[in-house]
């Protein structure tokens with residue numbers, strides 16, 4: 001059983017670690033009066049679980065920092081996984097060939113619901129959840145489209161699309177009112193870019209935008225029956241769409257991943273099946289869409305909540321890529337990822353048995369003081385930043401350069417066009433365990 005499926009049940013019975021002791025062991029820190037209200041939990045399990053409560057999800061960083069201090073490699077009984085919060089441990093785990101991604105074989109063994117869900121079957125048979133040698137074969141094929149040349153060619157599409165979407169946003173806010181940035185720019189920009197990458201005609205992109213959102217639910221470890229139903233429907237619909245796109249591209253080749261995969265398949269010794277090709281397009285779409293929406297919203301939010309840093313970028317727009325890099329470090333879209341030990345291991349001095357689940361908490365690694373001076377500060381001029389936001393090792397994100405390009409275009413154009421950009425109401429975060437993102441980010445562009 002995937003331990004994460006238990007989270008929803010469990011977290012309802014835990015309290016926020018800042019507001020009370022709940023079931024944890026309490027202590028009073030040096031300097032605190034006895035009886036002072038804000039007692040600190042020192043039970044690593046309670047601290048970890050507090051990061052899954054609604055408050056903890058909003059700001060998990062104080063708890064993660066505490067956990068890193070007292071139990072950097074913590075085995076959670078409740079979640080049946082070793083949680084790693086130090087940068088070096090996470091990096092070592094993600095690059096260790098003996099820690100494998102939980103794949104279809106693992107899923108069939110561990111999850112009794114099995115393949116009755118098309119969304120699960122798609123996800124666990126995708127490249128993201130494949131191990132060597134299948135993973136190498138898939139990655140070589142898709143990687144052919146993610147060359148520096150192809151990324152540079154997409155640069156003008158990114159800039160143009162950003163400009164168009166900001167035009168619409170400017171119109172919507174020209175009277176001094178607010179508009180939801182995520183709905184108007186944060187979603188359509190990555191959909192347009194990933195659509196161009198795959199070779200989806202522009203007038204068809206809107207059709208699968210909603211399904212993309214639903215299919216993304218499969219990336220969530222906590223899944224309700226309603227989430228499953230929507231994810232299953234979305235995966236079925238998108239699979240059909242991409243299969244049909246491949247048929248069209250076979251007859252009428254064009255730029256983009258769909259045509260590239262068809263060409264490579266003809267030359268391959270072990271060609272992927274039609275279904276595998278369609279699933280590959282679906283994976284690139286799902287992996288590259290909401291994560292980037294999340295990055296765009298988080299970056300603007302970080303800048304707007306640090307006006308001194310926003311002013312630096314306003315004065316020097318060449319800092320835009322550095323602002324995106326700092327945003328990725330400071331509040332990363334993908335909070336954690338999982339691996340399974342293929343043999344007994346030692347991580348940070350802790351013995352990890354064969355078959356154990358290991359969770360690398362990317363959000364915690366990015367704020368490890370051993371790697372970053374004053375890690376909780378948001379500084380766009382920070383240098384030499386090391387990140388795990390795009391993972392590391394064989395599954396390192398294929399779209400990292402593209403996501404950075406989208407983020408930088410957005411920041412550069414936004415600061416140039418909207419000197420009075422401001423938060424114009426409460427930003428609403430997604431109630432999500434794995435993805436840190438805003439559903440609503442109300443912004444105004446006029447003082």
Ligand code: HEM
Pocket residue numbers: 101127128129139194197283284287288289291292295332333334337338389390391392394395396397398399400402403
């Ligand atoms: C800010 C935006 C993004 C973030 C934070 C992000 C994050 C990640 C992470 C953490 C992984 C690896 C997960 C693991 O190790 O288990 C990953 C893999 C992947 N990402 Fe991204 N991603 C982003 C944007 C994109 C984009 C724009 C694309 C494509 C257009 C993309 C395509 C992929 C693919 C295909 C994989 C699977 C790689 C493999 O398994 O070998 N991502 N991403």
